[in-house]
Amino acid sequence: MRVLVTVGSARGGTEGLGEMVAADLRAEGLDVDMKAPKQVRRLDGYDAVVVGGALYAARWHRAARGFVRRHAGELRARPVYFFSSGPLDDSASDKDIPPVNGVAKLMEQAGARGHVTFGGRLMPDARGVVAHAIAKKHSGDWRDPDQVRDWAHSVAGELRAS
Numbered sequence: 561m562r563v564l565v566t567v568g569s570a571r572g573g574t575e576g577l578g579e580m581v582a583a584d585l586r587a588e589g590l591d592v593d594m595k596a597p598k599q600v601r602r603l604d605g606y607d608a609v610v611v612g613g614a615l616y617a618a619r620w621h622r623a624a625r626g627f628v629r630r631h632a633g634e635l636r637a638r639p640v641y642f643f644s645s646g647p648l649d650d651s652a653s654d655k656d657i658p659p660v661n662g663v664a665k666l667m668e669q670a671g672a673r674g675h676v677t678f679g680g681r682l683m684p685d686a687r688g689v690v691a692h693a694i695a696k697k698h699s700g701d702w703r704d705p706d707q708v709r710d711w712a713h714s715v716a717g718e719l720r721a722s
C-alpha cells in the first residue's frame with residue numbers, strides 16, 4: 561500500500577513530525593512518499609494520504625489548507641488522516657486536542673477519517689517578530705516521538721483493515 565505524507569510547515573517542526581510519521585509508517589510495512597504540498601500534482605498511485613499542518617493563530621499553515629482544497633475530490637476517494645502541530649506545552653501528549661474549526665471543516669471536505677494534535681516546537685532563535693517575541697519566553701520542543709509512533713501504528717492498522 562502506497563501512502564503520501566505531505567505537510568505545511570513554516571519553521572520545520574511540523575515537517576520533522578511528517579518525517580517521523582513517514583518513518584513509522586514505513587516501519588509498519590507501508591510504502592511511503594513524503595512530498596511538499598506544492599510538489600504534488602495528482603494523487604493517482606496513492607492508496608492513502610496523511611496531511612499535516614502547523615498551527616498559527618488557530619489556523620493551519622496555508623500550504624496544508626491549499627493542498628486539501630486543491631485535492632478535495634481525490635482525497636474523498638481514499639483514506640485520509642490529518643495531524644496538527646502544535647501546542648508549546650505538554651497538553652498534546654496529555655490529552656486529545658480536537659482540530660481547530662478550520663481544520664474540522666477541511667476534514668469534512670476531504671472526508672478525513674481521523675485527526676491528532678501533536679506538540680509543537682519553537683526554536684530560541686525563531687525568525688519573525690511575533691515568533692521571536694514568543695520564543696524569548698517560550699522556546700522548546702514538545703514533539704513526542706512515542707505519541708507519533710502510537711498514532712502511526714493505529715493508522716497503519718486501520719489501513720491494513722480497509
Ligand SMILES: Cc1cc2nc3c(=O)[nH]c(=O)nc-3n(C[C@H](O)[C@H](O)[C@H](O)COP(=O)(O)O)c2cc1C
Nearest residue numbers: 569570571572573574614617618646647680681691
Ligand atoms: C506566531 C505563532 C503563533 C502560533 N499559534 C499557535 C496556535 O494557534 N495554536 C498552537 O497550537 N500552536 C501555535 N503556535 C505554535 C506552533 O504551532 C509551533 O511552533 C509549531 O511547531 C510550528 O510548526 P512549524 O515549525 O512546522 O512551523 C504558534 C507559534 C507562533 C510562533
